[in-house]
Amino acid sequence: MADIEPYESALDSLPGAHPYPRTSRYHDAEIGIHRRPDGTEVRYTKRRLLPPLDEENTTPHTVGAGERPDLLGQRFLGDPGQWWRIADANPVLDPRELTDEAGRVIGIPLAGGFPRGDRRV
Template identity: 75%
Template sequence: MIEPYESALDAVPGSHPYPRTSRYHDAEIGVHRAADGTEVRYIKRRLLPPLGEADGDDTARHIVSSGERPDHLAQRYFGDPAQWWQIADANPVLDPRELTAEPGQEIEIPGGFPDGGGHGR
């Protein structure tokens, strides 16, 4: 059975398998050659810059309200709930659910939201 990521990697030869909005778009693609000569393509580890050194310091602060989730915030600020990973990348969390687990917590929202997109409260 072909894994979904394998078919995505092989979908369009010579192009990157992830859309520009994906957190993996800029990740390097590696090739592992098995002992039998079979090549296995994979996405190399995506390393983040140290907090505060990301593209500019254009960030907003957001105070978490009860019931909010990272995808809600991504929809509010970026117009796309799938962009939650940008908020996770801008904050020191391992699990993105930590971002909104505690109402009243202040988190960073990276800049670049369309039309000013509802800056933090």
């Protein structure tokens, strides 16, 4: 897999190669096409379905004062832009809910993330 990574990184920088970079939460989302009455096609990203919540794929973390989703992404996943993986692992509508209350216990996804199989809304 290490041989593929530089190739994928190069593709991420080419316009039109991927609608979203592979680190984006929308990378695996299906792209739909809407056809206007005049025949013009408009591409859009279909609803992104979340993986099923599974405590076996997470480790608990007690939120401390001043923590933010992006800081947790950096600390646990090595990239502040991966905060969305933590949000996906917890039943929250707004990612700020993850850290708005010190002492709250949230799930941090384990390395390797979630299975790509069955997903839920």
